[in-house]
Amino acid sequence: MTGVAGGVLAVDAGNSKTDVAVVAADGRVLGTARGGGFRPPAVGVETAVDALGEVVARAFTAAGVGAVGHVSACLANADLPVEEEQLAAALQARGWGTTVEVRNDTFAILRAGVSEPRGVAVVCGAGINCVGMRPDGRTARFPALGRISGDWGGGWGLAEEALWWAARAEDGRGGPTELMRTLPAHFGLGSMYALIEALHLGHVEHDRRHELTPVLFATAEEGDQVARAIVDRLAEEVVAMAVVALTRLELLEEEVPVLLGGGILAAGRLQLDDRVRELLGVRAPKAVARVVTAPPVLGAALLGLDAVRAPSAAQGRVRGHFALRAGVGAS
Incomplete structure (x- = not known):
């Protein structure tokens, strides 16, 4: 499988569930997957990222790709900058994208709205x-x-x-x-x-x-x-x-x-x-x-598109995708 130039791997990993989306640079959603909660304090960073990797693998398979240009991960339990740095290093080591940015999962809800x-x-x-x-x-x-x-x-x-x-x-x-x-x-x-x-x-x-x-x-x-x-x-x-x-x-x-x-x-x-x-x-x-009723993974995707400087049309397309799936209008 190939990579998606300029594409984004959007991750919203909460305490109870994880949503992942592979998004092309033009805002098309190529593949999605859902998994369980993300709890590094309970199981350790490597074990938590291993579990996340299983969800990412399913999303990549659905999208028909093996990597993206940028990983935008909004993660529960990334409460301090030092934790964001530690988690970003762990995600970077997986080779899912050329660049990686980790934020607390609350940022996903903000950006989605x-x-x-x-x-x-x-x-x-x-x-x-x-x-x-x-x-x-x-x-x-x-x-x-x-x-x-x-x-x-x-x-x-x-x-x-x-x-x-x-x-x-x-x-x-x-x-x-x-x-x-x-x-x-x-x-x-x-x-x-x-x-x-x-x-x-x-x-x-x-x-x-x-x-x-x-x-x-x-x-x-x-x-x-x-x-x-x-x-x-x-x-x-x-x-x-x-x-x-x-x-x-x-x-x-x-x-x-x-x-x-x-x-x-x-x-x-x-x-x-x-x-x-x-x-x-x-x-x-x-x-x-x-x-905010939009899914937080939308916010992770929009933050990723911000990072790769995608055009506003791309942001509108990905927002429309998730609004259609939820059966509601865009926030």
């Missing part, structure tokens, strides 16, 4: 992160390593917060909240004590804690004040990150998109959406909040 590399994106899924970029190459970002880097929010954080308040409500250390009933009821249990015991002893698997986040939102929608306060705090965190990124990039006084992505921010939660927009209106009145 804008017509040029200009704006800020806040992503809230299992965790929370925010990045910003300007066409001149300047970026803003956070370490996004959890509480040690000052983060609060994301599905895991919300579930933990809900459990904390519910446990204290039941044993009397805290005020009343319906969460003390709705959280254990989700697992068919009658009390927080029973849920705490089940989580501690492994009768309810640790990974199932994320199921409690929708329960939190449903309880908030029923009017529970503690649950609503947790949702409001998430909105505060989303806006705080966006405003800091806008300030760092000197975009606070310009009309600029603030993209909202990830399972929690894209779910259409009325209280959360309204509060985010209300706070942005006060702290960044020129910002335009939008939810």
